[in-house]
């Protein structure tokens with residue numbers, strides 16, 4: 001998909017529906033808001049495909065005087081070309097936000113404006129670098145994302161696709177954390193170590209988990225598939241699949257009544 005440039009909107013909708021929706025939203029926005037027409041053209045409408053829009057925008061955001069956007073963009077392009085799964089995950093993340101965030105007005109919003117999305121995609125390229133043994137450049141991207149977006153995601157962490165990080169401010173994800181597909185989390189979530197362990201020391205968050213704002217999950221513990229963690233909880237013990245944990249320290253307070261709480265953003269106990 002990423003190597004195909006399609007001009008016809010109907011064809012694009014069938015070949016790359018996420019990119020088609022982004023372009024359609026950008027066209028509408030450029031017509032409605034002339035102030036933004038220039039940036040919408042540069043970032044979206046003049047780009048041949050989703051991957052190039054993503055690399056253009058993230059490089060422009062993360063570039064510095066010493067490491068200009070053009071150089072960073074080469075790295076993003078290199079990663080996106082070498083591993084097409086990054087672009088597919090980035091699309092799935094946009095769909096996750098559009099589906100789950102009531103504040104999201106179009107598929108364009110996450111790509112252009114949502115810092116949780118920006119930090120996650122910067123992490124994805126950083127993780128690719130990390131896996132290539134390019135730790136220094138990976139840490140550079142982690143540092144830039146942390147400074148700019150307020151989320152600190154270690155490039156060694158393993159994060160699936162269809163991830164929604166709402167607001168994002170203060171999210172910390174440690175080096176050996178695992179976040180499986182379809183997880184939703186709000187601001188202030190920490191997937192950290194207890195401070196007492198070395199090595200594999202971070203939580204393993206299984207598919208479809210919902211992590212409430214400010215939840216601190218500490219240690220190499222498993223949060224089972226489709227579990228829910230209440231806002232402000234400190235979780236020190238494993239949480240079984242489908243259960244809800246709340247409190248400081250957290251205890252199990254019930255079981256979910258929807259199969260995928262993260263997809264529904266179902267925050268009922």
Ligand SMILES: CC(C)(COP(=O)(O)OP(=O)(O)OC[C@H]1O[C@@H](n2cnc3c(N)ncnc32)[C@H](O)[C@@H]1OP(=O)(O)O)[C@@H](O)C(=O)NCCC(=O)NCCS
Nearest residue numbers: 172174190191192193194195196216218234236248249250
């Ligand atoms: C407090 C801490 C240092 C553990 O200290 P500890 O003395 O080894 O404590 P334990 O894990 O043996 O737990 C002792 C009790 O305190 C409770 N407890 C531990 N950490 C707690 C916390 N943060 N808040 C509330 N209660 C906590 C435990 O549930 C346990 O209760 P119990 O005796 O009723 O079962 C650790 O849990 C912690 O919070 N570390 C900070 C880690 C952090 O900030 N990580 C982020 C990295 S990005």
